[in-house]
Structures are given as structure tokens and as C-alpha cells.
Amino acid sequence: MRLLDDIIGKEIIDSSANILGKVKDIEIDTSINKINFIIVTKGKSNKKFGSSEEEKIPFEMINQIGDKIILKDDLLDLQERINL
Structure with missing residues (x-):
């Protein structure tokens, strides 16, 4: 699937650019x-x-997929939501 090939290997950043x-x-x-x-x-x-x-990371937490994948939350919020 093209979408999967496009996503695998992309860098993930949170909403604060971490x-x-x-x-x-x-x-x-x-x-x-x-x-x-x-x-x-x-x-x-x-x-x-x-x-x-x-x-x-739940797929629903993704805000945008481009050159990088940007999440809706920052690292602290993300850790709370997925219980890290």
C-alpha cells in the first residue's frame, strides 16, 4: 500500500517540535x-x-502527515494519554 510505504520511516514530532x-x-x-x-x-x-x-501511538493522535508526522499533543500530554 502506498500510504503505508509513505509513513514508515518518517520522523515523528510532537506539537512542540520535540x-x-x-x-x-x-x-x-x-x-x-x-x-x-x-x-x-x-x-x-x-x-x-x-x-x-x-x-x-494511537493513529488518532496524528495531526498532520507531510515530510514529518506531527502529533496533536506535546510530549507531556502524549505520555499521559498513552500511559507512559
Whole structure:
């Protein structure tokens, strides 16, 4: 799928322009063809974002997809919403 190929590898930034990492994979509900989560591999420079090497971000939290993927929330709000 072209959309998936376009998303994987893109850099993820929050609404305050903090770089969170890059999209490693996408979790899809194939029964309804809906993207549920983007799976983010954290960059070496961002240890504040969760405690594991990867985090799942609900697709609904995406504000814009362009050269980078911009989230609706900043890092602190994001951590609260996905319980990091």
C-alpha cells in the first residue's frame, strides 16, 4: 500500500517540535481496514519518551502527515494519554 510505504520511516514530532523518533511499523485492524497505531522507534536523543525502545501511538493522535508526522499533543500530554 502506498500510504503505508509513505509513513514508515518518517520522523515523528510532537506539537512542540520535540523529535520522538521514526515510524517503524503500523498496526492495522484488517477487519475494518483501519490504522490503529503507529509504532515508533525512539531516537538516541529522546530518552524521555517512554521506557522501551518502541512505543505505540494511537493513529488518532496524528495531526498532520507531510515530510514529518506531527502529533496533536506535546510530549507531556502524549505520555499521559498513552500511559507512559
